[in-house]
Amino acid sequence: MTTLLVANTGGHLTQLHSLLRRLPVEDRVWVTLDGPQSRSLLAGEKAVYLTYPRARNVFHVARNTALALRRLPQRGVDQVITTGASLALSVLPPYALRGIPCHYIESATRVDGPSSSGRLLSRVPGIRLYTQHETWADARWRYSGTVLDGYRATPTGSRPVRKVVVTLGSSEGYPFRRPLERLLEILPEGVEVLWQTGSTPVDGLPLTATPSMSSEALNAAIRDADVVVAHAGTGSTLTALANGKMPLLLPRLISRGEHVDDHQTQIAAMLEERGLAVVRDAGTVEWSDLEHAAAHEVSLSATTPFALRN
Structure with missing residues (x-):
């Protein structure tokens, strides 16, 4: 077939x-x-x-x-x-x-x-x-089910956050500078950060941007990180979950010109309700939010087949 x-x-x-x-x-x-x-x-x-x-x-x-x-x-x-x-x-x-x-x-x-x-x-x-x-x-x-079936987050206790992955996905034509500007304000000195910025311009910001990267490289970086901060896209979220991380999600907002609609706020709320993500506004996120997300690990159990109609 x-x-x-x-x-x-x-x-x-x-x-x-x-x-x-x-x-x-x-x-x-x-x-x-x-x-x-x-x-x-x-x-x-x-x-x-x-x-x-x-x-x-x-x-x-x-x-x-x-x-x-x-x-x-x-x-x-x-x-x-x-x-x-x-x-x-x-x-x-x-x-x-x-x-x-x-x-x-x-x-x-x-x-x-x-x-x-x-x-x-x-x-x-x-x-x-x-x-x-x-x-x-x-x-x-x-x-017939969802891509989130089988994922479960469990608390592991607080731990130092030394490596952070920030990923804004690949949304073309919709810049998302708010999380970059806010994170630069709250990140302690000495924290190592990978900035995957997509189409967001970073002019004037003191960071080294990686607009896009292979799935292999992003997966490796996330596995090695202490916490993942992401826009609330399904790709970024699933990648974090698949690599054992509870993501800190910062939804894009249509009112800010960051997406075509507010579906990211909806998916983020659903993920938070399932206990699979920490959700905050991109402009007011705090360092303690990163620490809270880092104090969890995610596992995947067996799932049932996704049944297709005849």
Whole structure:
């Protein structure tokens, strides 16, 4: 059975990669975007790279549809599975309209309802729809679990914080300087910090920025760190949890021009309720918040398969 696994880079790709062990997938081809994360995470895998789209840009969606029709196998595909976002709009409809099973798993960030991509794809006949939140599951949107299943945080007692990883993900076009400025105010002298800054400009700030890095390098840095401070994106959060760290999450806010909406505040609140994260505002976070997050470790237990609709 050949499966196309479709996901934009960042949190969408991290979620699909995390769910892979729970999905009925044998032979597979990844469909994503080129970059340090995808090249590292998918090393040794079959992958097709499409062009980087702008958020909510119809022209870019159409361009990637044309590329997908040229570059992807049109025969021998048994199913398509995606966690979004815009690449799902480009890839799923042509396969669904030919009767090939297509599965759209909405991002875990969507706590109250589907994203714009999910709403659009829900109008395409034949696409199976999944939510990662039971609260809005219904006859159309099935709940089969979440990428957070199996994670548990336990207190370990206070310990010195000497190494910190700050990761702002890969959100293009949405700078997030507030956490950088605030952390520079509160970090004690001598603390070693890795600043993964994404597209956020750091001019005038006394730090050495690493805009992007491979999944392998980021995982290694997080394993070696005492605490992870991150924007509340699913990719950054899952990476921290998978490496045994309870993250300190600082959600991006639409009112500050830091994201397209406030879904990060929703996912952060849900993670805090599950006991898997410490959540604070980026402008008022304190050093004690880092120490509190560092005093926990995260483990992953066995999870049930993610059941797909026939």
